Amino acid sequence: MAASRSGEILPGIVFGSLCFVWGSTWLAIKVGLGSLPPLTFAGIRFIIASGLLLTYALAKKIEFPRDKGSWRVMLFLSLTQITVPYALTFWGEQYMTAGLTSLLFATLPFFVVVFAHFMIPGEPVSAWKLMGMLVSFVGVTIIFSRELMSTSNSFWGGVAVIVGAGTAACANVVGKKYSQSINSTVNVVVQLGVGAVLLTAAGVALERGLPLNFGGTSIFAVLYLAVAGSVFGFVALYWLFTRMEVTRISLFTFITPIVAVLLGWLMLGERVDPNVAVGGSLILVGVVLVNRAPRSD
Numbered sequence: 001m002a003a004s005r006s007g008e009i010l011p012g013i014v015f016g017s018l019c020f021v022w023g024s025t026w027l028a029i030k031v032g033l034g035s036l037p038p039l040t041f042a043g044i045r046f047i048i049a050s051g052l053l054l055t056y057a058l059a060k061k062i063e064f065p066r067d068k069g070s071w072r073v074m075l076f077l078s079l080t081q082i083t084v085p086y087a088l089t090f091w092g093e094q095y096m097t098a099g100l101t102s103l104l105f106a107t108l109p110f111f112v113v114v115f116a117h118f119m120i121p122g123e124p125v126s127a128w129k130l131m132g133m134l135v136s137f138v139g140v141t142i143i144f145s146r147e148l149m150s151t152s153n154s155f156w157g158g159v160a161v162i163v164g165a166g167t168a169a170c171a172n173v174v175g176k177k178y179s180q181s182i183n184s185t186v187n188v189v190v191q192l193g194v195g196a197v198l199l200t201a202a203g204v205a206l207e208r209g210l211p212l213n214f215g216g217t218s219i220f221a222v223l224y225l226a227v228a229g230s231v232f233g234f235v236a237l238y239w240l241f242t243r244m245e246v247t248r249i250s251l252f253t254f255i256t257p258i259v260a261v262l263l264g265w266l267m268l269g270e271r272v273d274p275n276v277a278v279g280g281s282l283i284l285v286g287v288v289l290v291n292r293a294p295r296s297d
Helices: 002-033 038-059 068-093 098-105 108-119 127-143 155-177 184-206 216-241 252-268 275-291
Strands: none
Touching: 002 038, 002 068, 002 216, 002 252, 038 068, 038 184, 038 216, 068 098, 068 155, 068 184, 098 127, 098 155, 098 252, 108 127, 108 155, 108 252, 127 252, 127 275, 155 216, 184 216, 252 275
């Protein structure tokens, strides 16, 4: 009985920690983009993260797979989990408010539930899941309703973030599908490493001549995103893939905007709109509804 309870409680703690960390990364990204070009910024983040995690893997003598199939999966995930989503999201957030970026990225669970329905046995689309996701999405929309009216928002920036969310959703489902057959640490090391190379190369090619203004704030933002957002975030994500349905894991995209708003209030003194209470309540109701769906495990 105790083992069963710990088996349910620990994933919940890890999921909550992941929501907090990834909710805080939106602020760090916004801070970093004030000093660094987006592709270069993302590349530096993943260079540091992959270096740290590779050092850990080598110290622990974790074996890398030798079969071509595993490497094909990891390289595919490097593109769809890291390179494309982060390039598009970092680029898109330059032309939109952080709130709208969070809202558009919150379309990820809708993509996940569709991909999972066709790719993962035992995770079909259900009325409870769709109803819960719609309720949560309405909640996110209410939280950022004022920002949605901002004239600073760009149509193509929004398209980029939505495409990035859809690509990441595909990666989440594929990552879940192969989570039992590929070591999670090795998987994340390869993803971060390949992503770092591709994003840095793109930054060198496309952002040549743009200023790199390294200061205390931007350095902290890069380090926080590398260590907390990338090393902890992705290792935790792939750990959860072995213990939870990918549809339920994807709900983090509804919860992270609440974290981002509250941290903005606590750390930056930003005003919290009363809409946050209404929207946040709806998000939590939606999460409960999704979790009422029959479990496959």
